[in-house]
Amino acid sequence: MHERQVLRVAGLARKVEEHFGEPQDIEWAIRGDELFLLQARPITTLGSEQAAQGQAIHLPMVPVPVEHPPGYWEREESHYPDPISPATRSTFVPAVNRAFRLMFSEFSPMIETLEQREIGGWLYQRAVPLGGKDMPTPPAWLVPLLIRVVPQLRNRIRGSVQAVREDKAGWMIELWASDWRPELIRERDRLAATDLPALTDAHLRHNLEEARRFMETSLERHMLLNGAIQLTLADYAFACRDLLGWDEAKMMLIF
Secondary structure, eight states: HHHHHHHHHHHHHHHHHHTTTTEEEEEEEEEETTEEEEEEEETTTTTHHHTTTTTOOOOOOOOOOOOOSSSEEEEETTTTTTTTOHIIIIIIHHHHHHHHHHHHHHHOOOSSSSEEOOOOOOEEEEOOOOOSSSSOOOOOOHHHHHHHHHHHHHHHHHHHHHHHHHHHHHHHHHHHHHEEEEEHHHHHHHHHHHHGGOOOOHHHHHHHHHHHHHHHHHHHHHHHHHHHHHHHHHHHHHHHIIIOOOOHHHHHOOO
16 A cells, blocks of 8 residues: 555544544545445544553444344353354354254255354254254154154154165265365465465455355365264164263263
8 A cells, every 4th residue: 555545444443433522443444545434433443541450431323233033042151152253254254054954964864954144143053853843842742643644753863764774974984084184284274375465356256255155165074073973873872872881971081
């Protein structure tokens, strides 16, 4: 950037601050001679010096729209301890949900999928029952009949049996070591070596699309391996129960 552009950006920052009545974190872009304001938001780190001195800080409240989706949702704090960004919500979360569905279709657990969604800025997750709707748990005496008459249940059981008999867990783990991991490493290194400032707008868009596909492929293989590991852990748990008399809690503690 040359000096004139720097001064224009500084002037834009002052105008935005005057508009909101306090300093703002702004994002901007320059195309030719035009300067664009992309977005503005409160500076969340403002006042860190006062905090270090034990003084009270009063940051502006930013309203976040909250839509309550149907079903039972729980905060997913193990992977998302903080509120998620718009980029995570629009790119990563949909890719995770597609990867979940792929894994559940391959290994056929007795739920439809796991689904993640942003609610009020936070990431929530739910186990989606077969059919997609939360229903009361049927009584135990009714389950054998449901297995006979509900096509989704029969299909899931058939898929589970097939996954075990074909040793999907075993050959996916082998495929990870022989093919998937080397492929992902090569693609990661290729993308990392790209000289982004040297790209034209068209090539930058193409590079972004390649990075998005790499993320989706990585998540799909990650979830498939998660499914494979669950079957392997089940074999381990059954062996500990049958041979050593351990319950699941002790098995996981030793594991």
